[in-house]
Amino acid sequence: MWDESSEAMVEKFMIGLKRRNPGEPEFHQAVEEVAHTVMPFVLNHEKYKNAGILERMTEPDRIVIFRVCWEDDQGNIRANRGYRVQFNNSIGPYKGGLRFHPSVTLSVLKFLGFEQTFKNSLTTLPMGGGKGGADFNPKGKSDREVMRFCQSFMTQLFRHIGPNIDVPAGDIGVGGREVSYMFGQYKRLTGEFTGALTGKGISFGGSLIRTEATGYGNVYFTNEMFKHKGDSLEGKTCVVSGSGNVAQYTIEKINHLGGTVVTASDSSGFIHDPSGIKDEKLEFLKDLKNNKRGRISEYADKYGCTFQSGQRPWAVPCQAAFPCATQNELFGEDAQTLVNNGCIAVGEGANMPSNIDAINHFVKSKVMFGPSKAANAGGVAVSGLEMTQNSMRLSWDREELDVRLQNIMKSIHKQCVTYGDENGHVNYVKGANIAGFVKVADAMLAYGVV
Numbered sequence: 001m002w003d004e005s006s007e008a009m010v011e012k013f014m015i016g017l018k019r020r021n022p023g024e025p026e027f028h029q030a031v032e033e034v035a036h037t038v039m040p041f042v043l044n045h046e047k048y049k050n051a052g053i054l055e056r057m058t059e060p061d062r063i064v065i066f067r068v069c070w071e072d073d074q075g076n077i078r079a080n081r082g083y084r085v086q087f088n089n090s091i092g093p094y095k096g097g098l099r100f101h102p103s104v105t106l107s108v109l110k111f112l113g114f115e116q117t118f119k120n121s122l123t124t125l126p127m128g129g130g131k132g133g134a135d136f137n138p139k140g141k142s143d144r145e146v147m148r149f150c151q152s153f154m155t156q157l158f159r160h161i162g163p164n165i166d167v168p169a170g171d172i173g174v175g176g177r178e179v180s181y182m183f184g185q186y187k188r189l190t191g192e193f194t195g196a197l198t199g200k201g202i203s204f205g206g207s208l209i210r211t212e213a214t215g216y217g218n219v220y221f222t223n224e225m226f227k228h229k230g231d232s233l234e235g236k237t238c239v240v241s242g243s244g245n246v247a248q249y250t251i252e253k254i255n256h257l258g259g260t261v262v263t264a265s266d267s268s269g270f271i272h273d274p275s276g277i278k279d280e281k282l283e284f285l286k287d288l289k290n291n292k293r294g295r296i297s298e299y300a301d302k303y304g305c306t307f308q309s310g311q312r313p314w315a316v317p318c319q320a321a322f323p324c325a326t327q328n329e330l331f332g333e334d335a336q337t338l339v340n341n342g343c344i345a346v347g348e349g350a351n352m353p354s355n356i357d358a359i360n361h362f363v364k365s366k367v368m369f370g371p372s373k374a375a376n377a378g379g380v381a382v383s384g385l386e387m388t389q390n391s392m393r394l395s396w397d398r399e400e401l402d403v404r405l406q407n408i409m410k411s412i413h414k415q416c417v418t419y420g421d422e423n424g425h426v427n428y429v430k431g432a433n434i435a436g437f438v439k440v441a442d443a444m445l446a447y448g449v450v
Contacts, residue, residue: 006040024107037430066156070149084132087113090443094130097171118436119373125384150181170199195390198383207386215249217378222347224413225368234258239318242325246349263313266296270313273305317341324349332357348372374432381408
């Protein structure tokens with residue numbers, strides 16, 4: 001069986017995975033992207049192939065699914081479905097966010113949990129991979145409705161998590177408000193004040209720069225790719241998709257490093273501001289999206305720039321692109337357009353924003369492509385640092401945390417170079433996948449067949 005070519009092995013492997021996990025396209029996509037680069041490595045290392053490590057690594061340790069009942073402000077009883085996918089704890093407690101959004105399905109959470117396993121491995125911190133959430137939409141809900149939902153959700157989840165078992169965090173639809181409500185309920189149910197969640201408020205165990213970390217880390221990693229080529233982000237024109245937390249702090253850090261961001265977007269379309277989304281404009285954008293919950297077109301109205309309804313920003317010429325909105329927002333034709341217009345670097349701020357066609361085009365064109373499991377690992381890295389601070393009962397200051405974040409992103413880049421160098425050009429997809437795989441795989445081998 002193992003004498004077949006790696007591509008044939010990937011095809012056979014995916015047939016089996018799809019048969020065991022029917023109707024889960026996002027999970028299939030995430031595994032296939034990893035399998036194409038990891039399978040040749042596995043075939044060249046007897047210890048991994050003989051132990052069936054890749055097969056074991058694509059099967060979650062456990063999945064918890066539960067009903068979440070809550071009462072809205074009109075007295076109606078509502079029911080949602082909650083999940084926690086505990087994917088792999090070979091190198092540490094399960095770690096990964098909770099997502100509250102109507103699009104949440106088991107497929108989405110399995111893809112995110114699988115990616116999280118590799119991402120957390122790359123950070124060098126002792127964290128396993130997990131993900132969870134619910135098909136609940138916090139948009140349009142009152143604070144008290146959100147509180148009641150979060151309390152009901154945690155009443156079901158609390159028995160499956162803890163600081164040495166599984167440490168959830170926020171994700172789409174789960175910010176500081178939601179984490180606070182859930183942590184309060186966890187504390188009430190267990191009677192313990194422990195670091196069972198991250199993303200908490202500063203006054204009760206949270207970490208500085210956690211809000212900024214994913215965006216900042218994305219830019220630090222992308223700048224490392226430039227530096228490896230003797231260049232930097234300074235003076236580069238950049239396009240960013242999204243306008244939420246990750247996009248906002250990606251824009252902020254690009255500004256700090258001397259780049260010019262000319263786009264931002266939301267589900268209604270994107271704005272193109274050739275003069276750049278500099279400090280005052282960025283503060284307006286943050287207020288618009290974080291406080292007023294407005295649409296991105298309001299930015300165009302205020303600053304007199306172009307708004308493209310229903311479009312994504314990938315046709316805008318740039319040297320660097322930062323997809324920071326959501327999964328599968330950048331397709332093969334978009335990648336070709338970016339390359340044709342002079343894009344030489346991509347830093348994925350969202351989880352799996354580029355589909356497989358886009359990734360293949362970037363790799364074939366030798367674009368410096370930072371995959372999400374490497375480029376956006378800054379968020380979970382600072383979550384891991386929050387866990388450390390909680391365990392030590394102390395808090396580090398902003399400067400120290402920023403230095404630690406930069407060093408982690410440099411370490412991730414170095415690992416990608418180690419495993420992804422191809423005659424002087426770095427294939428960051430290959431490097432990130434193999435580096436993330438090796439640490440987890442070696443731990444699984446050490447445990448025996450468990």
